[in-house]
Amino acid sequence: MLSCEGADFTKVLKRYDIEQQVVLSPEEMARKMLPSDEIFRKVAEEVLYMRFRTVGPVVMEALKQRNPLDIINNGLVAGMECVAKLYAEHVYYLPEIMMAAKTMEIGIALAEKQVPGGRESKGTVIMHAAEGDPHDIGKNIAAVMVRSSGYNVIDMGRDVPIVDFIAKVEEEKPIFASGTALMTTTMSAFPTEAKILKEKGIEIPLMGCGGAVNREFANSYDLGIYSEKAPQTPLIAEKIRQGYDWKRIREEWDEIVKGE
Numbered sequence: 001m002l003s004c005e006g007a008d009f010t011k012v013l014k015r016y017d018i019e020q021q022v023v024l025s026p027e028e029m030a031r032k033m034l035p036s037d038e039i040f041r042k043v044a045e046e047v048l049y050m051r052f053r054t055v056g057p058v059v060m061e062a063l064k065q066r067n068p069l070d071i072i073n074n075g076l077v078a079g080m081e082c083v084a085k086l087y088a089e090h091v092y093y094l095p096e097i098m099m100a101a102k103t104m105e106i107g108i109a110l111a112e113k114q115v116p117g118g119r120e121s122k123g124t125v126i127m128h129a130a131e132g133d134p135h136d137i138g139k140n141i142a143a144v145m146v147r148s149s150g151y152n153v154i155d156m157g158r159d160v161p162i163v164d165f166i167a168k169v170e171e172e173k174p175i176f177a178s179g180t181a182l183m184t185t186t187m188s189a190f191p192t193e194a195k196i197l198k199e200k201g202i203e204i205p206l207m208g209c210g211g212a213v214n215r216e217f218a219n220s221y222d223l224g225i226y227s228e229k230a231p232q233t234p235l236i237a238e239k240i241r242q243g244y245d246w247k248r249i250r251e252e253w254d255e256i257v258k259g260e
């Protein structure tokens with residue numbers, strides 16, 4: 001099985017004539033970033049070291065001692081955040097990101113099954129990644145959080161044409177919708193979608209998310225609200241359910257997501 005443990009990355013970089021910007025190995029990064037709780041750390045390491053064959057048994061073992069949502073957030077997602085940092089530092093490259101994401105998804109699928117369910121739905125939410133955007137890892141994490149908070153999530157997937165998104169909103173009448181964009185070339189889908197929805201008299205909050213989007217951008221067009229991290233979304237969703245409109249969510253955003 002592929003393993004990076006003990007690999008000397010300086011030799012790999014020399015081979016491709018690349019200069020190493022930081023000298024942090026995955027092991028050192030793990031020591032800095034991963035949770036101190038032994039059970040969460042073990043789960044996070046499965047993602048960090050891309051152990052897609054063993055992540056299943058490790059998550060199943062963790063589920064005997066920890067709650068499934070905590071395993072997702074503090075284990076699987078924490079591991080993925082460490083992977084994203086290693087990518088940003090040019091220690092990991094795209095193949096590692098893809099394998100780590102696959103490993104995380106195997107773990108999430110197992111943990112998600114044990115999230116208490118069967119409750120009455122709190123409302124329908126439509127989630128999608130913007131037209132032209134293939135990045136859906138963050139959206140998938142957020143979808144798990146929203147679903148496990150009791151909402152009926154319609155996940156339209158990635159690279160969703162604007163017309164399809166609008167048609168789905170008209171058909172399903174969600175309490176709010178979210179869009180993810182990791183590329184500066186795709187984030188403009190959100191103001192376009194918001195404008196069309198408004199013209200049709202549909203005033204639901206449209207949450208703009210993903211690495212390309214910031215709060216200022218999401219607040220720059222009518223209907224737009226921001227959510228930076230997946231765990232903030234259920235908090236915002238709860239307020240929407242209580243009747244807050246997009247303007248009030250914007251005004252009270254800091255208070256609503258406080259601590260997440």
Ligand code: B12
Pocket residue numbers: 080084087088094097098127132133134135136137138139141142143178179180181182183184185207209210211212227228229230231232233
């Ligand atoms: C993985 C990856 C890919 C994968 C995507 C696989 C997949 N299924 O998602 C693949 C290989 C397909 C890919 C392709 C491309 N990619 Co790419 N990719 C990445 C990478 C390395 C990681 C993204 C990621 O998944 N991070 C981990 C997740 C967990 O983070 P996240 O998505 O940001 O999600 C978090 C938050 O944003 C938020 N969030 C996200 N969605 C949502 C939704 C809700 C509701 C909420 C509340 C929160 C939320 O919560 C999450 C954590 O809490 C980034 C670099 C980076 N460091 O971000 C580049 C990056 C996004 N890619 C980039 C580019 C340019 C491309 C390509 C165009 C490259 C190319 N030349 O071919 C192509 C796209 C071609 C196309 N149009 O089809 C650029 C975008 C630059 C820009 N500003 O426009 C980046 C930033 C790399 C770079 N530095 O240049 N990529």
